[in-house]
Amino acid sequence: MARALQPPGRFSLLGLLAGDTYEAGMSKLAADRYGQPQARGLAVPHRRMIRDLGVSSSAAGGALASATDLQRVAAAVRPAVVLEQMGAERIEVSGAGEVAFPRFAGGVGGWLAEGESSPSDNATIESVAATPHCAAARLGLSRRVRNGAREDIEAAVLRELEQCVAATLESGFLTGTGTNDQPLGVINTPGIGSQSFAGSTPTLAELVGMIETYGDANGDLSAARWLLHSSDLADLLKAQVDADGGELIVQWQDGAHRIAGVPLFTTSHLTEGKVLLLDPTAVALVYFGGAQVVLDEYSNGKAITGAAEICTFNYADLAVLRPAHIVLGSS
Numbered sequence: 363m364a365r366a367l368q369p370p371g372r373f374s375l376l377g378l379l380a381g382d383t384y385e386a387g388m389s390k391l392a393a394d395r396y397g398q399p400q401a402r403g404l405a406v407p408h409r410r411m412i413r414d415l416g417v418s419s420s421a422a423g424g425a426l427a428s429a430t431d432l433q434r435v436a437a438a439v440r441p442a443v444v445l446e447q448m449g450a451e452r453i454e455v456s457g458a459g460e461v462a463f464p465r466f467a468g469g470v471g472g473w474l475a476e477g478e479s480s481p482s483d484n485a486t487i488e489s490v491a492a493t494p495h496c497a498a499a500r501l502g503l504s505r506r507v508r509n510g511a512r513e514d515i516e517a518a519v520l521r522e523l524e525q526c527v528a529a530t531l532e533s534g535f536l537t538g539t540g541t542n543d544q545p546l547g548v549i550n551t552p553g554i555g556s557q558s559f560a561g562s563t564p565t566l567a568e569l570v571g572m573i574e575t576y577g578d579a580n581g582d583l584s585a586a587r588w589l590l591h592s593s594d595l596a597d598l599l600k601a602q603v604d605a606d607g608g609e610l611i612v613q614w615q616d617g618a619h620r621i622a623g624v625p626l627f628t629t630s631h632l633t634e635g636k637v638l639l640l641d642p643t644a645v646a647l648v649y650f651g652g653a654q655v656v657l658d659e660y661s662n663g664k665a666i667t668g669a670a671e672i673c674t675f676n677y678a679d680l681a682v683l684r685p686a687h688i689v690l691g692s693s
Contacts, residue, residue: 449642494677505668553685579686588626650677
């Protein structure tokens with residue numbers, strides 16, 4: 363461990379999997395911080411721990427890592443999913459215990475005559491719990507890739523691993539059923555608003571109806587974002603507001619696609635035919651401990667072929683803090 367704490371040139375994912383002294387030491391340091399046993403895999407520090415290492419003095423461990431290289435590996439095994447790109451908060455906690463968040467229904471107010479007291483809300487503050495769910499992703503490596511130079515192939519491996527992990531997490535956060543160890547996704551959360559579409563492609567009037575539902579729940583329109591499947595965006599890019607007018611429903615404004623002036627995002631992991639309008643701060647992405655990484659070199663004959671699989675495990679959940687500020691449109 364003492365050798366592992368010496369500042370090296372860079373932090374390597376493949377070095378971590380190979381058990382290199384420095385990377386293995388960083389993994390043990392992270393696992394001890396999270397309370398995770400090493401038997402479950404090698405722990406990769408999350409962003410908060412990387413920040414702590416980066417701002418510490420050398421005597422306190424600040425020279426343990428090259429922040430850029432370590433951040434690059436951490437971002438690949440726990441990437442920013444589309445909800446985070448839209449503005450949802452990522453919360454990283456140590457351990458794997460349930461975390462509760464307050465859910466407020468809103469207060470009340472009124473105008474007072476001289477001597478009167480403020481009106482009482484008498485509201486019960488609810489809570490929403492985030493429970494660890496294990497998101498597993500696997501990336502296969504051929505013998506030729508494994509035998510390549512680390513520096514040459516690591517960037518490609520990280521890129522593919524990031525896409526694989528992001529797909530797993532996004533699918534659960536958006537469409538998870540809450541059963542079979544899945545989190546309860548946004549579209550299946552009770553209490554969100556709804557809008558019915560008459561056809562497979564919504565009209566502008568139906569999309570504006572979603573904005574009305576969102577506004578009636580006191581949603582901040584300046585914070586609202588659309589989220590839809592990339593195939594649905596392709597359909598809307600061809601859809602006209604009026605058959606005789608020629609204007610399209612989706613417009614390109616200020617460097618982004620927009621509907622009725624509201625920016626939109628796409629993902630292939632939202633169910634096709636469903637459209638979300640939401641304030642991203644109405645949800646929180648909760649991660650428990652660090653990502654765990656395992657190199658599988660033996661199962662299914664890998665020891666003979668020389669192939670391997672990188673397996674990553676993220677314990678995560680989605681907490682919907684304000685369901686009324688989410689509107690789901692579907693046919």
